[in-house]
Amino acid sequence: xxxxxxxxxxxxxxxxxxxxxxxxxxxxxxxxxxxxxxxxxxxxxxxxxxxxxxxxxxxxxxxxxxxxxxxxxxxxxxxxxxxxxxxxxxxxxxxxxxxxxxxxxxxxxxxxxxxxxxxxxxxxxxxxxxxxxxxxxxxxxxxxxxxxxxxxxxxxxxxxxxxxxxxxxxxxxxxxxxxxxxxxxxxxxxxxxxxxxxxxxxxxxxxxxxxxxxxxxxxxxxxxxxxxxxxxxxxxxxxxxxxxxxxxxxxxxxxxxxxxxxxxxxxxxxxxxxxxxxxxxxxxxxxxxxxxxxxxxxxxxxxxxxxxxxxxxxxxxxxxxxxxxxxxxxxxxxxxxxxxxxxxxxxxxxxxxxxxxxxxxxxxxxxxxxxxxxxxxxxxxxxxxxxxxxxxxxxxxxxxxxxxxxxxxxxxxxxxxxxxxxxxxxxxx
Amino acid sequence: xxxxxxxxxxxxxxxxxxxxxxxxxxxxxxxxxxxxxxxxxxxxxxxxxxxxxxxxxxxxxxxxxxxxxxxxxxxxxxxxx
Numbered sequence: 001x002x003x004x005x006x007x008x009x010x011x012x013x014x015x016x017x018x019x020x021x022x023x024x025x026x027x028x029x030x031x032x033x034x035x036x037x038x039x040x041x042x043x044x045x046x047x048x049x050x051x052x053x054x055x056x057x058x059x060x061x062x063x064x065x066x067x068x069x070x071x072x073x074x075x076x077x078x079x080x081x082x083x084x085x086x087x088x089x090x091x092x093x094x095x096x097x098x099x100x101x102x103x104x105x106x107x108x109x110x111x112x113x114x115x116x117x118x119x120x121x122x123x124x125x126x127x128x129x130x131x132x133x134x135x136x137x138x139x140x141x142x143x144x145x146x147x148x149x150x151x152x153x154x155x156x157x158x159x160x161x162x163x164x165x166x167x168x169x170x171x172x173x174x175x176x177x178x179x180x181x182x183x184x185x186x187x188x189x190x191x192x193x194x195x196x197x198x199x200x201x202x203x204x205x206x207x208x209x210x211x212x213x214x215x216x217x218x219x220x221x222x223x224x225x226x227x228x229x230x231x232x233x234x235x236x237x238x239x240x241x242x243x244x245x246x247x248x249x250x251x252x253x254x255x256x257x258x259x260x261x262x263x264x265x266x267x268x269x270x271x272x273x274x275x276x277x278x279x280x281x282x283x284x285x286x287x288x289x290x291x292x293x294x295x296x297x298x299x300x301x302x303x304x305x306x307x308x309x310x311x312x313x314x315x316x317x318x319x320x321x322x323x324x325x326x327x328x329x330x331x332x333x334x335x336x337x338x339x340x341x342x343x344x345x346x347x348x349x350x351x352x353x354x355x356x357x358x359x360x361x362x363x364x365x366x367x368x369x370x371x372x373x374x375x376x377x378x379x380x381x382x383x384x385x386x387x388x389x390x391x392x393x394x395x396x397x398x399x400x401x402x403x404x405x406x407x408x409x410x411x412x413x414x415x416x417x418x419x420x421x422x423x424x425x426x427x428x429x
Numbered sequence: 430x431x432x433x434x435x436x437x438x439x440x441x442x443x444x445x446x447x448x449x450x451x452x453x454x455x456x457x458x459x460x461x462x463x464x465x466x467x468x469x470x471x472x473x474x475x476x477x478x479x480x481x482x483x484x485x486x487x488x489x490x491x492x493x494x495x496x497x498x499x500x501x502x503x504x505x506x507x508x509x510x
Contacts, residue, residue: 082447145479149445149472 020195023427024270025262026105026255028097028205029367031354032068032248036100041371044379047399049353051235051246057212064219064226066233068248068355069210079166086149087162089209089249090126094159095166097251098203102167105255106267107201109168118171118199120190121160121253122182122206122359129211130154159207171199177359180319180414182206183252184362184422188276190256200261205253206360215247221286225322236383237320237349238327238391245321248355252363254370259427269427270370274308274407277301277421286415292329294419295319295411299337302421308407310338313345313423315378315403317365317410318393320349321356330411331391346401347393352382362412362420369408369424378403438500441476445469455496477503 029036032050033043043050050068059065075084075092078099084092098119102109109117130153137146152158157175164173172193176186183206190202208214219227225244226233235246262269279301281294303310316334320327327349335342350368351357357364372378377400384397406426413419432440435455443450446465459465465473470490477499478485483506493499 085444085447141479144484145475147472147475149468149475 021259022191022194022256022273023259023262024254024273024366024370025257025267026101026103026107027270027367027370028100028102028104028253029250029364030070030073030093030097030100031250031252031364032070033353035070037104037367037371040367041375044350044353044368044371045375045377045400047353047380047382049382050248051353051355054210054215056210057215062216062219062227063231064215064224064233066235066246067210067215068246068250068357070249083166086153088127088130088153088158089211090123090207091153091159091162093209093249093251094121094123094205094207094253095163097205097207097253098163098167101203101205101253101255106265107255113200114168114170116171116200117169118173118190118193118202119160119163119169120174120176120186120202120204121163122176122178122184122186122363123156123159123208124177124179124182124359125208125214126159126359127154127156128213129209130158132213163203169203178418179416180358181362181412181416181418181420182359184412184420185418187256187273187362187366187422188278188420191273191276194256194258201255201257203253203255205251205363206357207251208249208358208360210247210249218245218247223323234383235322235352235355236385237318237322237352237381238331238388238393238395239384240386240388242322242324242327242388245323245356248351248357250354250357250360250364252360252367254363254366271373272425272427274423274425275302275305277303277305279419280417281419282417288325288329288415289417290329292333294417295330295413295421296333296336298413298419298421299333299409299411302409302423303337306407306423306425308423310341310345313407313409314405315346315348315372315408317369317408318347318349319361319411319413320381321351326413328388328390331393334393343392343394345394346378346403347381347395348379349381349395350379352384353379362410365410365412366422366424369410372408373405373424373426376402376404378405434503435500437480438477438503439496441480442473442496442499445472445476453496458494459496460494473499481507483507
């Protein structure tokens with residue numbers, strides 16, 4: 001949307017891309033159902049789930065057993081042998097995704113462009129394992145015997161910093177830790193940098209690793225499916241049997257660029273970031289706001305800023321993560337924002353395939369929606385057998401539907417009170 | 430046959446510096462010739478203290494310039510107990 005243009009839907013334009021058009025030119029994904037853009041899109045198209053029994057640690061003493069784990073992940077295959085010895089899993093996942101995104105965009109960091117290139121990463125739990133292991137060594141063996149070279153892993157900005165170090169990106173480096181919406185907040189931050197003329201290209205995304213400590217934390221909070229009495233472990237967004245999230249790990253990084261710079265490079269453009277809607281509605285710790293006012297406002301803001309009517313949206317990439325409350329709140333919000341169109345517009349929840357990847361989830365949705373736009377498909381929502389009457393939406397189980405996609409509305413929110421929505425659009429010269 | 434202290438220390442240094450043990454000359458300057466840095470030196474020191482249950486004062490870090498000097502330092506510390 002051009003500054004000053006009036007939104008068709010009549011709502012406040014909110015955060016939008018003034019004069020600067022921002023596009024996605026590189027995609028790097030490390031997900032439980034596929035590593036690399038093509039494998040990830042292929043899995044989404046075929047409805048392949050990455051959910052499986054956890055093998056990274058023992059789940060014998062608890063009732064939840066499954067996760068979107070990335071089996072046999074070997075960073076050396078993508079990054080070479082050197083410089084990986086001290087890096088933790090989050091940092092390796094993020095670096096592999098960054099490498100894949102840069103390669104995909106044919107973007108080489110040089111002395112000429114490095115100051116106009118940045119890194120923004122969303123991660124919240126990324127250093128929990130490293131902190132825990134570092135402290136364990138200090139407690140068990142004594143503080144003298146901790147490895148000082150492992151200390152940098154214990155800080156939350158380690159994965160983002162390692163990306164900048166490895167690829168020589170000097171423009172800026174920021175970590176955003178806002179829980180479920182971290183990578184969407186990272187996108188907003190990255191777009192602001194480009195819009196303000198302080199960067200031409202930004203590597204933006206999110207990462208979370210699967211580890212015992214975070215898995216147990218979510219389990220004890222009873223966020224995980226199967227963690228409550230007599231619960232069956234299921235990952236089924238919008239289904240009336242849903243009873244909590246199945247945790248997922250992974251990283252998704254996107255190279256976003258000022259469209260003018262991308263055009264000058266003559267590079268392939270996957271999609272245009274048309275708008276971002278943001279609403280912060282603090283409520284209670286770990287509690288979704290029952291009325292879902294935040295996500296409604298964020299969706300309306302994104303549509304208004306993109307100058308779209310609800311009929312212009314080809315599908316909605318839902319936040320839905322199989323949590324009873326969150327899925328219902330989102331379904332109600334979609335019905336209110338889209339009115340009678342809500343029953344027709346396809347809605348999909350990719351978390352049914354990759355699990356709740358937390359800080360990485362928004363970036364995963366962006367990577368998935370880019371595939372939809374580029375290759376013309378709408379991913380399915382798996383395990384949707386008994387539709388919840390409170391979540392009556394146009395969701396399909398099984399495999400993807402073919403469709404010409406021009407605009408996708410992506411929603412992402414969490415119980416922290418942050419609500420985000422993004423309109424991703426087909427790039428037309 | 431158990432590895433000698435020389436081989437053990439060389440292996441620790443090689444692992445930290447990410448080089449083959451055979452490529453590190455015992456008298457080569459670890460920073461100027463082999464590519465070590467101050468963080469690597471700290472890591473080597475911590476690993477040696479842990480392996481041999483010794484305490485090496487941090488001020489002796491600057492003396493760890495070659496593998497041979499590290500071996501000497503460890504042997505002295507072990508004798509000291």
